[in-house]
Amino acid sequence: MAFHVEGLVAIVVFYLAILAVGIWAAWKTKNTGSEGDRSEAIIVGGRDIGLLVGGFTMTATWVGGGYINGTAEAVYVPDYGLAWAQAPIGYSLSLILGGLFFAKPMRSKGYVTMLDPFQQLYGKRMGGLLFIPALMGEMFWAAAIFSALGATISVIIDINVNISVIISALIATMYTLVGGLYSVAYTDVVQLFCIFLGLWISVPFAMSHPAVTDIGLTAVHQVYQAPWLGSINSLDIYTWLDNFFLLTLGGIPWQAYFQRVLSSSSATYAQVLSFLAAFGCLVMAIPAVLIGAIGASTAWNQTDYGVPDPKSKKEADMILPIVLQYLCPVYISFFGLGAVSAAVMSSADSSILSASSMFARNIYQLSFRQNASDREIVWVMRITVLLFGASATAMALLASSVYGLWYLSSDLVYIIIFPQLLCVLFIKGTNTYGAIAGYLFGLVLRITGGEPYLYLQPLIFYPGWYQDDNNLYVQRFPFKTLAMLTSFFTNVIVSYLAKYLFESGTLPPKLDFLDAVVARYSREHMDKATLVKSDNIVLNELAPVNPRHSLTLSSTFTNKEAFNYVDSSPELSNTEDN
16 A cells, blocks of 8 residues: 555644644633632633533543544444444433533532542542542543554555554644643544544545445345344343443543533533533434444445455454545545544543643642642643653553553443442442442452453353353453442442441441541541632531431432532622622
């Protein structure tokens, strides 16, 4: 395959345009907020991200390279098809649930990162523990999509994969470094526009290629392969449900999502952004579904690709760039390539910024340097953006199973962080003992369930397990959801058990070594560092709780305040005054 100068020029022009927008947004950041709030402006954009930019950046965070390429691949692969392309529906429902139940309490309390409520209630040690799966999820996700981008570019313009990965990572890291959330948000607007335009321009050309059969026919009839609508076997229904809940509920507790929520100008805006992004995710998935269907409807022996077809060459994961390369005119394929690279960069920059934000605030500032100046925090963020960007790039170049690592880390986000987030926001009375127990139980159940992508054999064999063609054990039982529920109920049960044992005098106060029950208002919560700057945090919630014996079950376990937040944002206050 010849080196394509035109394709390289198109990519360079696109990257320069993205970099220019990022630098402009960085300049805008310097003119936003006071000098003392520079770090917060980088993390949450001064909390003045409007509906238009906010809707674009939240959508672009989900509509990444894995989302576009993965959806097309799922539709194309004969054993899966559209029935197994769960990401569009799963992530859209995730955003809707996030907007309905999580966006308002998080934004109303004025948090800066997703880990703030954990450190407020459970202390800095637990915040550090929860930072580990959150960091792993963000970093392995960034590495996976950098890897996908390098392979995509190499298919279209035939340049070295490593060079394309390094250049793409440098561009994304550079504008994230100089502008923070503003640069990420405004470049997301440009990138999402390119994704939409690039993919939709490619679809008609690919569909009209002589080698492509009507996708309406191949949807329900076998022509070149099984119908691309796909089906779900009765044996696989529990696996399908496990993956669906993983996407829907596990898509909520990500710093990349809450960074957009917390940057909104009001809690109501945060909810609306979530709903807009849910709609955007569905719309942006349509061209990817069509491209996957086109790949399943193509007689590849009638194209320059030749035989065997992509799935036989084990290139099904590259079906989107292959369709662009072999079924579209040259100038259209290059434009589509810009769309794919835009999709990747729009997710990678968000992950790098999310990881550095959590480290700078929740680990460096709140755990080690409570008196650190704002300038110091800004420099820590810049250094960690470089370090995390370089780490993600290195993993993309060196690791052979980046996607397997990301699958495992995203499982840990679902199994560990999601139930902890439920408890900290909605379950009254949970404490550090329950949080640690839930964390450990969820982790053990997930690891012992095995992971075929990492060739990790299970220690617990659930009903329905089988061996695949590679002699790897695969679980059909929804053990991930079981691990998540176990983590949740363990947190609640152990928390209330510890509370009862200490308050009833069964255990002496000196054994409360985490200061989680007897001395809730401990020195750890009296640090000079304040988790949130808003005055609407009720600090007396951290005071010692006296035993009460006349509580109903619902009043004991439900934090009703979480459902009754009053939005104290200036926008709504002014509206009410008028």
